[in-house]
Structure formats: C-alpha cells, structure tokens
Amino acid sequence: MKYQNLLKNDKVQCTICPRNCILSEGQEGFCHVRKNVNNEIILTTYGYNTGLAIDPIEKKPLYQFYPTTGILSFGTLGCCMGCQFCQNWQTTKSREDVTRLNKTSPEEIVQIAKNYNCTSVAFTYNDPIIFFEYALDTAKLCRENGIKTVAVTSGFMNPEPAKEFYALMDGANIDLKGFSEKFYKKNCLAKLQPVLDTIKYAVNETNCHVELTTLLIEGENDRIDDLKAECEWITENLGDTVPLHFSAFTPRYNFAKRRPTSFETLLKAYKIAKDAGIKYVYTGNLTNTETSTTYCKNCGKPVIIRNGYQLLGYNLQDGKCTNCGTPCDGRF
Numbered sequence: 234m235k236y237q238n239l240l241k242n243d244k245v246q247c248t249i250c251p252r253n254c255i256l257s258e259g260q261e262g263f264c265h266v267r268k269n270v271n272n273e274i275i276l277t278t279y280g281y282n283t284g285l286a287i288d289p290i291e292k293k294p295l296y297q298f299y300p301t302t303g304i305l306s307f308g309t310l311g312c313c314m315g316c317q318f319c320q321n322w323q324t325t326k327s328r329e330d331v332t333r334l335n336k337t338s339p340e341e342i343v344q345i346a347k348n349y350n351c352t353s354v355a356f357t358y359n360d361p362i363i364f365f366e367y368a369l370d371t372a373k374l375c376r377e378n379g380i381k382t383v384a385v386t387s388g389f390m391n392p393e394p395a396k397e398f399y400a401l402m403d404g405a406n407i408d409l410k411g412f413s414e415k416f417y418k419k420n421c422l423a424k425l426q427p428v429l430d431t432i433k434y435a436v437n438e439t440n441c442h443v444e445l446t447t448l449l450i451e452g453e454n455d456r457i458d459d460l461k462a463e464c465e466w467i468t469e470n471l472g473d474t475v476p477l478h479f480s481a482f483t484p485r486y487n488f489a490k491r492r493p494t495s496f497e498t499l500l501k502a503y504k505i506a507k508d509a510g511i512k513y514v515y516t517g518n519l520t521n522t523e524t525s526t527t528y529c530k531n532c533g534k535p536v537i538i539r540n541g542y543q544l545l546g547y548n549l550q551d552g553k554c555t556n557c558g559t560p561c562d563g564r565f
C-alpha cells in the first residue's frame with residue numbers, strides 16, 4: 234500500500250486519512266478495516282460489500298449529474314469518521330465478521346451495472362476513503378467500460394490519496410457536516426479543515442462534478458451564524474454554482490433521542506444560502522417541490538422540477554434552459 238510510512242519498532246502509519254493511525258503488527262486503525270499485517274497496511278474488506286442496490290441518482294444526493302438515471306450503489310463496513318449521529322451506523326460501526334458479507338469483484342460490479350443499464354456506480358453507504366483499493370479498482374474498470382463513477386464521502390482524506398481518488402471520480406457528494414471545528418471535534422471525532430481542503434481541491438482542481446450536503450441537526454449545526462459562514466466560505470472558495478443540499482436528520486445511533494429536523498430548519502438554511510448568492514440550493518429527506526427544484530441561474534425558471542426523487546418536469550435541452558438557453562451547471 235503506497236499510503237503508509239514504515240516506523241520504528243515494526244509500526245506502520247496509514248496515511249489515507251488525517252487520523253494517520255500508527256499501527257502495531259495485527260492492529261486495526263480507527264476505521265476497523267485497515268490493518269498492519271507484516272508491516273503492510275491491508276484492506277480487510279476488499280471485495281466484501283453490504284449488498285448492491287440500484288438507487289435513483291437523486292438519492293445520493295446528486296441533482297445535477299445525469300438526473301433520473303439509475304446508479305448501482307454499494308459500500309462495505311467501517312468508517313474513518315466518528316459521527317455520533319451516523320445515519321448508517323449499522324454498517325459503519327459494525328464489528329461483524331467481514332467474510333459473512335457478499336463478495337463481489339470489481340469485474341462483477343461492472344457487469345451488474347451493465348446488465349441493469351446503470352449509468353453510474355456509487356461508492357456509498359460508508360466512506361469509500363477507507364476502502365480505497367476496492368473503490369479505485371472498480372472505478373478504473375468502470376471508466377474502461379463507459380460507466381460513470383460517484384463517491385459519497387466525508388472528504389476527510391489526506392491530499393496525496395485525494396489526488397488519485399478524485400482523478401477516477403466523475404461525480405461526488407461531499408458532506409460538509411457543519412461549519413465549526415467544535416462541531417467536527419465533538420460530534421464527528423474529526424476535523425473540519427481537512428474536509429474544506431478536500432472540497433476545495435475536488436471542485437477547483439479536478440474534473441469531478443461535486444455537490445455538497447449538510448445534514449442539519451437542530452441545536453448542533455443550524456446556528457444562523459454558522460450557516461452564513463458556511464455559505465460565505467462556499468462562495469469565496471468554490472464560486473456560486475456548486476449545488477448545496479440541506480438534509481433532514483433522522484434520530485439514530487448516539488443521537489437516537491434527539492428530535493428529527495423540521496422543515497422550518499431546512500427552509501431557514503435554504504434561504505440563507507439563497508441570500509448568499511448560491512445558485513443551486515436544495516432541501517432533502519423531507520419532500521417539498523419548491524425547494525428541491527433546480528432553477529435556471531440566469532432567468533430563474535424551473536428547469537428540473539422534483540417531488541422527492543420523482544421527476545415532475547424537465548426543461549433542459551442539451552443541458553440548457555429551454556427558456557433562455559443558459560447552460561445548467563452539471564452533467565446531463
């Protein structure tokens with residue numbers, strides 16, 4: 234594995250994510266799926282997945298990347314993040330024997346995607362950063378077979394592996410889980426700055442189509458000042474055309490007793506982002522057509538009208554607004 238440092242006393246440091254775990258022989262990292270075996274960091278979940286599903290691409294969520302197409306989705310076990318509110322905790326926190334999972338090779342995944350006419354394959358459900366080799370081998374084969382690749386990820390990654398990773402991704406939804414180091418430290422056991430660095434890199438220096446998601450948890454990351462700061466950072470560092478999704482949190486894992494996010498909270502964030510000048514803003518996980526529709530950034534007419542994942546109207550031709558001819562940002 235190239236992203237590792239050999240240290241003294243038979244210890245090896247994994248440098249895939251900013252945890253930079255230092256592992257003794259036989260020890261697993263924070264993610265529980267990368268392990269020191271004979272002075273080599275190996276991925277114990279290579280080829281194992283928690284099941285394959287064909288999702289609507291809008292579920293990732295990606296709203297401006299081949300809308301309405303099917304995406305073959307899979308993930309494995311473990312995670313590099315320690316989110317107390319994890320929405321997929323049954324797999325990310327699982328200590329299950331991995332060999333009890335389905336085993337599907339990259340070749341088989343590509344074949345299944347072809348058989349079911351999927352435009353894309355998604356590395357999702359848990360963070361593909363930690364199953365780097367399995368995701369990238371699959372992504373290379375997808376590229377060779379004309380299938381698009383999508384990562385759904387925390388962005389908590391070191392810069393060197395990020396280069397290799399994003400070179401093979403056509404699309405990504407990167408979580409921006411909150412906009413303070415305090416939130417990331419307390420609720421994700423992680424840091425915000427490496428996530429911001431990854432987002433900046435992916436948006437500004439790669440060909441990957443990026444959308445961002447903030448899962449709003451009332452009382453934790455929905456302060457008006459934090460939301461304003463997040464939107465300001467986005468427009469200053471990424472421009473105003475990166476789609477931004479505010480999604481409702483469902484009480485789970487260590488936040489099982491918290492209240493679910495109300496639509497009013499999503500709407501508050503939506504308005505702040507719109508006022509900040511962000512052109513494509515969405516609410517998610519609670520169905521509302523007005524705030525899940527794509528509007529032309531020039532004339533303001535609705536160009537992709539949605540109700541949840543359901544398409545109600547499509548006013549783009551060759552990716553351009555049928556009213557004024559302005560291209561919509563994204564891939565169509």
Ligand code: SF4
Pocket residue numbers: 247248249250251252253254261262263264265266267268312313362363
């Ligand atoms: S990928 Fe896993 S083992 Fe490697 S640094 Fe991150 S948490 Fe540690």
